Amino acid sequence: MNGQASRWLAGTAAASAAALTLTAAAITPGPGRATQIDGRQVEIVDFAYAPSVATLRFGDAVTWTNLDIVPHTVTATNGSWDSGEIAPGESWSMIVTETVALDYYCVYHPGMQARLDAKPSG
Numbered sequence: 524m525n526g527q528a529s530r531w532l533a534g535t536a537a538a539s540a541a542a543l544t545l546t547a548a549a550i551t552p553g554p555g556r557a558t559q560i561d562g563r564q565v566e567i568v569d570f571a572y573a574p575s576v577a578t579l580r581f582g583d584a585v586t587w588t589n590l591d592i593v594p595h596t597v598t599a600t601n602g603s604w605d606s607g608e609i610a611p612g613e614s615w616s617m618i619v620t621e622t623v624a625l626d627y628y629c630v631y632h633p634g635m636q637a638r639l640d641a642k643p644s645g
């Protein structure tokens with residue numbers, strides 16, 4: 524990925540973090556998904572997954588993008604799935620179904636832990 528794209532992604536991450544801060548209190552579960560934070564994009568930045576709890580629907584594809592300067596992984600806590608190494612600037616995607624384990628971490632940095640909060644679609 525070129526430097527321009529990296530800067531764009533970094534800017535997006537900052538904007539997303541700001542949006543999370545501003546809107547977290549206003550989010551309510553319900554059928555109207557348009558106003559919910561889109562959990563289908565998870566950023567890995569500063570040795571953390573953002574959002575740490577990604578709200579989505581079963582059947583959604585989730586994409587993790589590594590915005591750090593070191594490699595990370597996205598690995599099920601129970602070991603049932605694993606991204607392998609995600610290099611800086613790279614992304615990895617997975618479709619979340621009812622059978623997918625929802626808790627995950629980074630095998631290189633076990634303190635990095637996060638969760639998918641998947642709900643039935645429709």
Ligand SMILES: [Cu+2]
Nearest residue numbers: 595629631632
């Ligand atoms: Cu890591």
